[in-house]
Amino acid sequence: MTSPSYGQYNLLLVGRTGNGKSSTGNSILGERAFIPGNGNSDDVMEFNSALVDGFHIQVLDGTGTGDTGSDAKRDVQSLLTHIRETLWRYVLNVHAIILVLKYGVRFTKQEKDAVELIKSVFGKNVLKKWGVLVMTHGDNFEMDNEDENGTFEDWLKEQIGDIQTLITECDNRCVLFNNREKDEDKKRVQRHNLMEKVKAIKDEPYTERVFQEALEGHTKILVQSYIPRLQSRVNEIIDKINGQVAIIQHRMTSHPSDCIDKLQKLSRELESQKLYLNQEDRGTGLVKPMLLQISVAEMSLESSRKRCQQLVEEESHSTVLPVPAAEHNVTFRPAEEFHATSRPTRRSSWRFSWSSKECLATAGVVVIVVSTVTLVFASRYANF
């Protein structure tokens, strides 16, 4: 007799490394599909499916989140890459996100950080809408409550603080799992309890679209986390450039051509910084103030370059010194009219020229002198 089919369920297991994700995956599928204690946290997301109690169940054994908060950024990066590359390539939708916690272990800051990380990767409402808590090490619970006959539901009600907030966030979808259970009936009961909670989820399955929406918000968080590093790098570069511009301005009048080369080199450095910042921005617009700082530095470089250019031009014009113009009746022809290449001497550069009035006056004087001399000689000869 074949089991009746109650539909297909894709379940994604998430949680801190070592909390029992792989073991829970095996308990759900009723077979040893994943290898527990294998620590697949680095870069493997495994998929296994089985027909269990009438359900087609596919379990995705997700990557574990790191142990320390300081690893959070690296974890986010690798998780995002991994999910994008594997999960959505094979799975179109996820019906429940199973957050695996360990019973009997205090809900520490690291545990809380891991939950926050999961929410920042999958979206802040992910547990509220699709989350189911699985508390592993149910065998420890049984031992703790052997005498008192307390139920897991009672235990849940007694919880306070962060763990209670988490249970409420998951809309009380929380089950206990003993992954070391040998009794088949008990195994079936815990699977049944889990599937009841999964079926209680009202929202449409979690898809890549929801993941992408979460990603947009998350990119901003990621970029924000390294903005201080980028800012100090930009400040360092701008300080260095300002220092070099001050030196260049000092040498500008004596070596303007050299200074142009140096300023152009600094401009290229700023240009490559702009490219780098735009790349790091990832479309968030968070690096804009730094780009503005660079633009101001670029403007200052450009104005220094223009000043140098001006000095170079002035220098090329002043290689031949002009000689002052002559006064009165002596006119001066510029030296370059005589010698385009060689420096003219003062002698060769001077020429005399008389005006017509001056010529007439001189001619008049000559006529008068000649007439006077003629008259003197004539009167002498007459007397003789």
Ligand SMILES: Nc1nc2c(ncn2[C@@H]2O[C@H](COP(=O)(O)OP(=O)(O)OP(=O)(O)O)[C@@H](O)[C@H]2O)c(=O)[nH]1
């Ligand atoms: N006693 C007991 N041990 C358990 C239970 N669940 C898991 N374990 C043990 O806890 C250890 C870690 O379990 P895993 O299933 O490998 O944990 P994981 O979350 O997959 O770990 P990573 O893949 O490294 O992230 C293994 O030694 C399991 O045998 C449980 O319910 N009871």
Ligand SMILES: [Mg+2]
């Ligand atoms: Mg594992």
